[in-house]
Amino acid sequence: MKTQPDVIVIGGGLGGLLAGCEIKRRGGHVLVLEAAAGPGGVAATVREAGFVLEPAAGSLLLPHPQLTPILESAGATVVPAAAAARRRYVYDRGRLFELAGPRAVATGLVSASGKLRLACEPWVGPRPDGPDESLAGFLRRRLGDEVGRLGATLMAHGVFAGDPEVLSARAAFPALVALEHDAGSLVRGGIARMRARPKGTPRAGVHIAPFGMTGLAVELAGHLGDDFRPEWPVTSVRRDDRQWIVAGPQELRAPSVVVAVAPAAAARLVPSPLAAVLSEATAAPVAVVGLGGRSADVPAPTGFGALVGPDADVHTLGLLFESSYAPDRAPSRHRLLKSIFGGGADPAVLTRTDAELVELAVEEAGRILGIAIQPSWTRVVRQSPGIPQYRLGHPEWLDRLEAAGQTGLHLAGWAYRGIGVSSLAQQAVRVADVCLPVPAGAGVRSGVAS
Numbered sequence: 001m002k003t004q005p006d007v008i009v010i011g012g013g014l015g016g017l018l019a020g021c022e023i024k025r026r027g028g029h030v031l032v033l034e035a036a037a038g039p040g041g042v043a044a045t046v047r048e049a050g051f052v053l054e055p056a057a058g059s060l061l062l063p064h065p066q067l068t069p070i071l072e073s074a075g076a077t078v079v080p081a082a083a084a085a086r087r088r089y090v091y092d093r094g095r096l097f098e099l100a101g102p103r104a105v106a107t108g109l110v111s112a113s114g115k116l117r118l119a120c121e122p123w124v125g126p127r128p129d130g131p132d133e134s135l136a137g138f139l140r141r142r143l144g145d146e147v148g149r150l151g152a153t154l155m156a157h158g159v160f161a162g163d164p165e166v167l168s169a170r171a172a173f174p175a176l177v178a179l180e181h182d183a184g185s186l187v188r189g190g191i192a193r194m195r196a197r198p199k200g201t202p203r204a205g206v207h208i209a210p211f212g213m214t215g216l217a218v219e220l221a222g223h224l225g226d227d228f229r230p231e232w233p234v235t236s237v238r239r240d241d242r243q244w245i246v247a248g249p250q251e252l253r254a255p256s257v258v259v260a261v262a263p264a265a266a267a268r269l270v271p272s273p274l275a276a277v278l279s280e281a282t283a284a285p286v287a288v289v290g291l292g293g294r295s296a297d298v299p300a301p302t303g304f305g306a307l308v309g310p311d312a313d314v315h316t317l318g319l320l321f322e323s324s325y326a327p328d329r330a331p332s333r334h335r336l337l338k339s340i341f342g343g344g345a346d347p348a349v350l351t352r353t354d355a356e357l358v359e360l361a362v363e364e365a366g367r368i369l370g371i372a373i374q375p376s377w378t379r380v381v382r383q384s385p386g387i388p389q390y391r392l393g394h395p396e397w398l399d400r401l402e403a404a405g406q407t408g409l410h411l412a413g414w415a416y417r418g419i420g421v422s423s424l425a426q427q428a429v430r431v432a433d434v435c436l437p438v439p440a441g442a443g444v445r446s447g448v449a450s
């Protein structure tokens with residue numbers, strides 16, 4: 001066995017683990033170093049009284065071109081969610097609207113004039129290249145004020161717990177912005193993209209990890225064997241004239257290092273000027289509140305959950321019907337709901353105590369669902385620093401990170417180019433591309449896995 005790894009990955013959250021597994025899948029020798037006693041990072045499943053609360057990633061869209069091969073090669077277990085996952089709701093103006101594809105057009109969620117303006121989208125000219133545009137600005141321009149404001153709020157709440165006026169459209173939803181760039185319209189671009197899909201390509205569907213996200217992380221770490229090192233807090237990363245030196249309980253060396261920890265933590269490890277640029281990252285704490293109880297006391301509807309629109313007058317950003325799409329998350333004849341609070345959208349709500357947050361979650365879940373909720377089990381998990389916020393200027397920040405980087409030092413994780421687990425897999429592939437020995441003559445890049 002080789003003593004020196006090709007790559008050292010710092011951080012055994014899902015980002016670091018996927019990067020490690022992808023490097024191993026390609027035959028590279030990787031070490032993944034994790035400060036905590038176990039893998040998984042923020043995706044730390046809570047199991048209590050038969051309830052399973054996922055305080056971070058709770059579902060995955062699979063198959064996915066980068067994520068599926070990594071999970072398969074590591075023997076990680078994922079299964080399709082219950083069919084209920086296809087039913088989605090929006091709560092706005094005191095009402096719960098079911099959104100199910102074309103049926104959404106017929107709901108009263110959007111006014112007739114809003115729908116008419118939406119239908120004009122293909123004829124709205126693209127914006128000339130200019131400064132970074134907010135998500136709300138982008139969608140209002142393309143879809144009209146009403147639908148744009150609604151769509152931007154739902155997307156910002158649902159993915160970033162963020163403020164749509166502050167999130168950068170290009171950084172937060174690059175695939176959407178690319179539709180306008182490539183086809184001049186979201187509708188035309190969407191149709192073109194659908195037509196370009198090779199026939200027989202399976203549609204991605206909601207999947208869950210039956211042993212919890214911690215279970216999935218344990219499977220990924222187990223696949224790495226002794227090359228996953230828990231309780232290995234890295235204290236610094238520096239370079240001599242030949243390679244990188246990773247200091248912690250001992251000193252390890254490798255030609256490439258991937259720093260897959262939150263930017264504020266990364267800034268304490270890496271040399272300047274990269275450290276200074278990293279310290280500018282923005283994230284927003286969130287609180288995840290689990291509400292469990294007997295089915296009669298927590299009578300949640302069938303579905304994936306409800307996102308909250310711009311005129312809802314509640315603090316809840318999203319309410320997930322956990323045990324409906326993942327029945328094993330509650331004991332038999334019991335249900336589990338999950339509410340999300342805070343983020344960049346509503347930071348002030350997090351000044352409340354856990355007991356106050358539970359009270360708020362119960363009252364608002366009842367209001368959203370139009371039924372009284374009486375949970376017998378509750379749990380609050382606070383995530384801090386929380387969900388990265390890709391604010392206006394994020395693309396330029398990535399460019400500055402790139403410029404401040406050094407050969408062989410790479411950044412990975414949800415702070416940079418996509419906050420979902422599938423984006424972490426895309427990053428893992430890029431990291432492996434740049435870190436593993438390349439044929440003579442080809443260069444090795446550094447910077448954010450871009």
Ligand SMILES: Cc1cc2nc3c(=O)[nH]c(=O)nc-3n(C[C@H](O)[C@H](O)[C@H](O)COP(=O)(O)OP(=O)(O)OC[C@H]3O[C@@H](n4cnc5c(N)ncnc54)[C@H](O)[C@@H]3O)c2cc1C
Binds near residue numbers: 011036235387414420
């Ligand atoms: C409420 C919420 C809901 C979400 N829902 C979904 C979803 O449904 N689907 C989805 O795809 N994604 C979802 N996500 C996002 C997903 O959870 C994240 O993308 C992912 O967990 C981030 O992983 P990471 O490895 O980048 O970061 P982290 O999990 O933060 O991992 C960083 C790791 O580095 C370690 N570390 C820190 N400092 C050091 C050091 N000095 N030395 C060694 N190790 C160190 C930490 O202990 C940690 O384990 C959700 C997130 C939240 C908060």
